[in-house]
Amino acid sequence: MRHADDALNTYETISDSWITRSEQIDIEGLYQPVRDLLPPPPANVLDIGAGTGRDAAWFAAKGHPVTAAEPAARLRSAGEALHAGKAIEWSDAQLPDLGALGAGNRYDCQVMIGVWQHLPEPQRPPAMKRLYELASEKGRVVMSLRHGPGAPGRPVFPIDAPATAELAKANGFSVLRSVLMPSMQEWNRKEGVEWTWLVLEALPR
Numbered sequence: 001m002r003h004a005d006d007a008l009n010t011y012e013t014i015s016d017s018w019i020t021r022s023e024q025i026d027i028e029g030l031y032q033p034v035r036d037l038l039p040p041p042p043a044n045v046l047d048i049g050a051g052t053g054r055d056a057a058w059f060a061a062k063g064h065p066v067t068a069a070e071p072a073a074r075l076r077s078a079g080e081a082l083h084a085g086k087a088i089e090w091s092d093a094q095l096p097d098l099g100a101l102g103a104g105n106r107y108d109c110q111v112m113i114g115v116w117q118h119l120p121e122p123q124r125p126p127a128m129k130r131l132y133e134l135a136s137e138k139g140r141v142v143m144s145l146r147h148g149p150g151a152p153g154r155p156v157f158p159i160d161a162p163a164t165a166e167l168a169k170a171n172g173f174s175v176l177r178s179v180l181m182p183s184m185q186e187w188n189r190k191e192g193v194e195w196t197w198l199v200l201e202a203l204p205r
């Protein structure tokens with residue numbers, strides 16, 4: 001049976017070329033579907049499943065204080081080296097509980113790009129609840145939801161975008177945007193991978 005940690009294990013041994021490709025993604029194009037909904041700096045940003053820190057560095061360069069949560073040590077250490085000297089605090093916090101984050105931390109903007117497909121269904125409700133706990137007043141969450149096959153050997157679980165939006169609403173969020181986009185990466189496009197971009201906003205407690 002596939003297990004959530006199977007995907008994480010593949011990131012622990014990910015190739016140097018994957019890291020290079022990840023860093024080369026056109027970040028302005030990546031965030032184009034949600035750019036207008038990102039908060040102005042300085043906003044407390046939490047990048048969950050931050051990978052190599054590409055997005056964390058982009059937010060830091062705009063003047064946001066950023067926490068990059070990345071459970072895979074291989075990616076975390078690559079990111080720390082690639083983005084040394086930038087205003088990024090690294091953490092090994094892992095969904096669904098993100099327990100390694102400081103108690104009482106609140107974030108104006110949580111981003112989770114290409115991560116939700118690695119969470120098995122039973123972990124999604126507690127993860128969504130946790131996102132709401134971590135959100136500041138009117139805090140936003142930006143998630144990209146992968147549809148289609150995973151990379152060879154890396155487990156992914158199907159995502160129903162409307163069900164994800166409903167789960168968010170049941171946990172205290174309003175949905176500001178839900179938009180389906182083609183993949184930016186050639187291999188993914190050939191395989192028919194598409195992404196739903198969701199932007200959530202925390203309703204008052």
Ligand SMILES: C[S@@+](CC[C@H](N)C(=O)[O-])C[C@H]1O[C@@H](n2cnc3c(N)ncnc32)[C@H](O)[C@@H]1O
Nearest residue numbers: 011022049050051071072094095113114115118
């Ligand atoms: C496709 S990569 C995306 C990385 C990065 N967000 C980006 O856009 O380049 C998926 C990321 O999710 C992370 N991940 C997998 N399971 C996770 C979990 N349970 N909690 C947090 N991150 C997880 C992986 O370690 C990996 O960094």
